[in-house]
Amino acid sequence: MKGLELARKYFEEYGRSMLESFPEISDRVTVGLVGEGSECFGYDDELSEDHDYEPCFCMWIDRKDEEEFGFRLERAYSKLPKEFMGYTRQKLSPCGGNRHGLLLTEDFYSRFLGGDLPSTLIDWLRLPSYALATVTNGEIFKKGEGKFCQMRDVIAAGYPSDVRLKKISAHLALMHQSGKYNYDRCLSRGESGAAQLALFEFVKSAIQVIYLLNNRYCPYYKWSFRGMRDLPKLSDLELPLTFLIENANEKDFIDYKRGIIDDVGRIITEEVKAQGITKATCNNLDTHAYSVQDAIKDPTIRNLHLMEHGENA
Numbered sequence: 001m002k003g004l005e006l007a008r009k010y011f012e013e014y015g016r017s018m019l020e021s022f023p024e025i026s027d028r029v030t031v032g033l034v035g036e037g038s039e040c041f042g043y044d045d046e047l048s049e050d051h052d053y054e055p056c057f058c059m060w061i062d063r064k065d066e067e068e069f070g071f072r073l074e075r076a077y078s079k080l081p082k083e084f085m086g087y088t089r090q091k092l093s094p095c096g097g098n099r100h101g102l103l104l105t106e107d108f109y110s111r112f113l114g115g116d117l118p119s120t121l122i123d124w125l126r127l128p129s130y131a132l133a134t135v136t137n138g139e140i141f142k143k144g145e146g147k148f149c150q151m152r153d154v155i156a157a158g159y160p161s162d163v164r165l166k167k168i169s170a171h172l173a174l175m176h177q178s179g180k181y182n183y184d185r186c187l188s189r190g191e192s193g194a195a196q197l198a199l200f201e202f203v204k205s206a207i208q209v210i211y212l213l214n215n216r217y218c219p220y221y222k223w224s225f226r227g228m229r230d231l232p233k234l235s236d237l238e239l240p241l242t243f244l245i246e247n248a249n250e251k252d253f254i255d256y257k258r259g260i261i262d263d264v265g266r267i268i269t270e271e272v273k274a275q276g277i278t279k280a281t282c283n284n285l286d287t288h289a290y291s292v293q294d295a296i297k298d299p300t301i302r303n304l305h306l307m308e309h310g311e312n313a
Contacts, residue, residue: 003039010055030144055084056100125310133217170309176285
């Protein structure tokens with residue numbers, strides 16, 4: 001059973017009635033399963049059950065409600081049945097740091113975003129995509145009137161347009177640099193390991209562009225390929241991108257890999273053109289990178305270095 005399904009059933013069986021015993025605050029509590037872990041993305045399988053897999057749910061309240069209701073809600077949650085549908089709940093840590101149970105809205109977002117909602121385009125640019133994916137994944141079982149869903153809805157709408165364009169232009173340029181230039185340069189010097197690293201960089205940037213063209217946040221790297229399968233656009237690029245990094249740079253593979261690089265670049269630029277965010281008509285990644293950057297309206301973002309995408313800056 002998927003973790004999201006288990007969590008939803010556990011809440012409906014025990015959690016909803018528990019919350020109804022707190023009529024003073026129940027309308028302000030948001031309940032669901034969101035955050036770290038494959039189960040929050042719906043990617044969990046049998047291997048996932050060896051850690052952080054349990055009948056559980058999250059309850060988010062605003063800090064202003066913590067003093068009056070925090071301890072009581074936490075105690076009520078801890079008293080819920082420890083066994084459900086053959087699974088056992090884990091013990092809550094008295095020192096905090098739990099992924100489930102009672103969570104403060106402000107602490108949850110601060111943990112992943114470093115604070116409140118980003119207030120400037122530069123702030124948006126510098127937020128890691130995996131963090132944004134983490135705070136918008138999962139499901140909400142009961143929507144409360146507190147700040148949690150207000151913030152989630154803003155983030156789930158996607159990057160501001162100029163930030164999205166900047167990231168697309170940067171990663172198109174990085175794809176060109178690593179796949180069309182550095183890969184061959186490394187091979188010509190006999191640096192097969194460096195050539196493979198160039199392919200890794202090409203694939204990483206291609207994945208980022210694919211998520212951006214779907215207006216989705218790319219999750220943590222180990223789920224980036226898995227998540228591609230659910231995207232409505234360009235999901236079929238998962239297999240050729242996987243081939244590039246799974247296979248060595250043996251003589252018989254080099255020309256084939258070059259062909260894949262060309263094909264991936266062409267398919268991606270065709271989608272860029274289809275979305276009307278470039279004026280270029282060719283299939284050159286670097287040409288489209290400049291054209292997409294030119295479409296940015298905000299001068300501060302537009303004048304950043306072409307390859308600046310904000311993350312890890």
